[in-house]
Amino acid sequence: xxxxxxxxxxxxxxxxxxxxxxxxxEVTKARGGLCQKDGQYMFIxxxxxxxxxxxxxxxxxxxxFDLSDMYISxxxxxxxxxxx
Numbered sequence: 001x002x003x004x005x006x007x008x009x010x011x012x013x014x015x016x017x018x019x020x021x022x023x024x025x026e027v028t029k030a031r032g033g034l035c036q037k038d039g040q041y042m043f044i045x046x047x048x049x050x051x052x053x054x055x056x057x058x059x060x061x062x063x064x065f066d067l068s069d070m071y072i073s074x075x076x077x078x079x080x081x082x083x084x
Contacts, residue, residue, distance in 0.1 A: 008075065011076050015062060022042045025047040026045075027047050032044050033045075033061065062080070
């Protein structure tokens with residue numbers, strides 16, 4: 001399962017880069033999330049969070065963007081569609 005999570009997280013991070021979302025993993029007490037500063041999207045998340053949590057939170061942020069013209073692997077698309 002960990003290999004699947006790693007693969008999905010890696011692909012999700014690549015998708016974020018294509019959407020011009022700057023990822024920042026920092027030590028923070030906040031849960032993290034998506035924000036925008038000077039027209040640049042940033043996704044900030046606690047560096048100590050689990051990979052599963054990172055994947056979940058990043059998928060919630062990415063789902064707010066128009067993904068219709070983006071190539072997304074069937075596995076990642078399935079995860080995005082299933083994630084609540």
